[in-house]
Amino acid sequence: MFLFSDTYNNQPYSLVVVMFTADGAQMRVHRKPNKRAGGPKLKGGPVAGGNSRTTAGDPCVGDSCGELKGENEADRQRLQQMRAWRRDFHTHPELSRNEWQTRKRILTVLNDLDIEVREFADHAGVIGVLQGRTPGPCVVLRADMDALPIREETSVPYRSQHEGVMHACGHDAHMAILLDCVRELSRARSTFSGTVKLVFQPAEEDCPEGGAERMIQDGDLRPPGVSAIFGLHVWPDLPTGCVGVRTGPMMAASDRFIARMVGRSAHASQPHKGCDAVVMAAHAVQTLFSVVSRRFDPFVVMALNIGKINGGERYNVIAREVDFEGAVRTLDEDTRQRMSVMVRQVLESAAGTYAGHCTVEYQFGYPVLCNQEEAVALLVDSARHILGPANVRTRIDPVLASEDFAHYLKYLPGAFFLLGCAQDPTTAPSLHSSQFDLDETCMLLGSKIMTSTALAALNHYSVSAECAPRASD
Numbered sequence: 001m002f003l004f005s006d007t008y009n010n011q012p013y014s015l016v017v018v019m020f021t022a023d024g025a026q027m028r029v030h031r032k033p034n035k036r037a038g039g040p041k042l043k044g045g046p047v048a049g050g051n052s053r054t055t056a057g058d059p060c061v062g063d064s065c066g067e068l069k070g071e072n073e074a075d076r077q078r079l080q081q082m083r084a085w086r087r088d089f090h091t092h093p094e095l096s097r098n099e100w101q102t103r104k105r106i107l108t109v110l111n112d113l114d115i116e117v118r119e120f121a122d123h124a125g126v127i128g129v130l131q132g133r134t135p136g137p138c139v140v141l142r143a144d145m146d147a148l149p150i151r152e153e154t155s156v157p158y159r160s161q162h163e164g165v166m167h168a169c170g171h172d173a174h175m176a177i178l179l180d181c182v183r184e185l186s187r188a189r190s191t192f193s194g195t196v197k198l199v200f201q202p203a204e205e206d207c208p209e210g211g212a213e214r215m216i217q218d219g220d221l222r223p224p225g226v227s228a229i230f231g232l233h234v235w236p237d238l239p240t241g242c243v244g245v246r247t248g249p250m251m252a253a254s255d256r257f258i259a260r261m262v263g264r265s266a267h268a269s270q271p272h273k274g275c276d277a278v279v280m281a282a283h284a285v286q287t288l289f290s291v292v293s294r295r296f297d298p299f300v301v302m303a304l305n306i307g308k309i310n311g312g313e314r315y316n317v318i319a320r321e322v323d324f325e326g327a328v329r330t331l332d333e334d335t336r337q338r339m340s341v342m343v344r345q346v347l348e349s350a351a352g353t354y355a356g357h358c359t360v361e362y363q364f365g366y367p368v369l370c371n372q373e374e375a376v377a378l379l380v381d382s383a384r385h386i387l388g389p390a391n392v393r394t395r396i397d398p399v400l401a402s403e404d405f406a407h408y409l410k411y412l413p414g415a416f417f418l419l420g421c422a423q424d425p426t427t428a429p430s431l432h433s434s435q436f437d438l439d440e441t442c443m444l445l446g447s448k449i450m451t452s453t454a455l456a457a458l459n460h461y462s463v464s465a466e467c468a469p470r471a472s473d
């Protein structure tokens with residue numbers, strides 16, 4: 001998950017303050033309360049327990065959330081094993097494109113289970129392949145593998161042993177869940193027709209490139225070989241026992257721009273002999289935010305942020321250069337493209353006003369994550385069966401975090417859902433926090449939903465194929 005929480009909703013004075021790391025791999029967000037009444041309205045209103053707007057929608061029945069319905073000895077053993085896997089990953093986190101030991105751990109489990117495995121020479125991705133009793137459609141389940149450049153500040157006994165690296169986005173839990181799915185589905189092989197591919201994907205946090213496109217190419221995860229894909233993300237804004245999903249756009253496109261204002265230096269006492277890049281940058285930042293609020297429909301959801309500014313040499317010198325970086329999150333392609341043009345126009349124009357110039361590098365990152373209706377229906381049916389209907393929120397508001405799972409959905413029908421992982425969402429540390437931890441019991445539910453959805457999808461797509469008219473018909 002590449003995180004950017006909350007919305008700049010084109011309303012003046014709605015402030016979003018974001019801190020970037022130098023490489024932009026980590027962002028933490030603090031939002032000043034918007035006292036104006038003009039913010040976006042929540043669909044479904046606030047949820048009992050004070051959940052944030054990202055989990056609004058159809059409400060969760062408070063007391064039943066967090067219960068593990070039907071927990072038995074087999075479930076307890078599954079959860080115990082998942083805890084062990086997850087804690088092992090958590091203790092030994094690896095950054096994007098360096099997940100080699102993580103891969104080794106995954107391969108050990110897959111080999112123990114005697115699963116057919118595909119691995120690759122130039123990245124750490126792994127695909128486990130499970131063939132059912134007879135040929136049929138192919139369904140993919142995906143987990144991501146990488147950790148973040150964050151120094152862990154928890155006191156759990158399984159905290160990171162790798163200084164400055166932490167599984168702060170829950171990908172350790174995603175891998176543990178997928179390993180349990182492998183085990184359950186391998187036991188059920190004789191009961192299904194078709195193939196399930198279990199994809200362990202590296203470099204999800206490495207926006208803008210990410211790891212999904214490589215897995216799609218190298219694993220041939222496209223039609224006609226694959227019918228559908230499913231994935232999940234642990235979500236601390238939802239209580240354990242609840243999941244959230246929606247059809248259509250659910251997570252944002254994540255783009256970034258890097259700009260340099262260039263002027264001419266001079267003595268501070270003679271500004272007319274220079275060309276002040278600090279003033280250009282200040283003008284550009286102000287103009288960007290006001291232009292967004294005037295040129296986009298107030299109902300268009302997006303987030304714009306300038307997260308880093310760096311420039312000038314000395315207090316009494318007119319600054320020659322100022323560098324700055326910004327982030328843009330959007331939920332539709334048209335707004336995304338318009339923003340890229342507008343940002344460039346505003347920056348160049350602001351520089352020109354003061355007789356300077358500006359270079360802009362606009363990087364398109366992950367696309368909008370768009371869930372497909374049929375796949376969501378399969379997922380929701382399974383989740384309702386496992387969690388009870390009231391604990392499956394099917395109309396959550398979109399979130400402005402981004403995910404490179406969106407790349408798979410460019411090619412394949414599929415659904416991505418948010419798995420509640422907090423005992424109390426009002427106090428749970430957020431994703432990408434140095435204090436992040438999760439309620440591990442959610443892993444059992446995540447695995448059950450993924451496993452059940454995979455089996456339902458195999459059945460659904462084999463029936464669809466049988467019903468489809470043949471070319472000769």
Ligand SMILES: [Zn+2]
Nearest residue numbers: 001002003169
């Ligand atoms: Zn993340």
Ligand SMILES: [Zn+2]
Nearest residue numbers: 001002169233
């Ligand atoms: Zn993530």
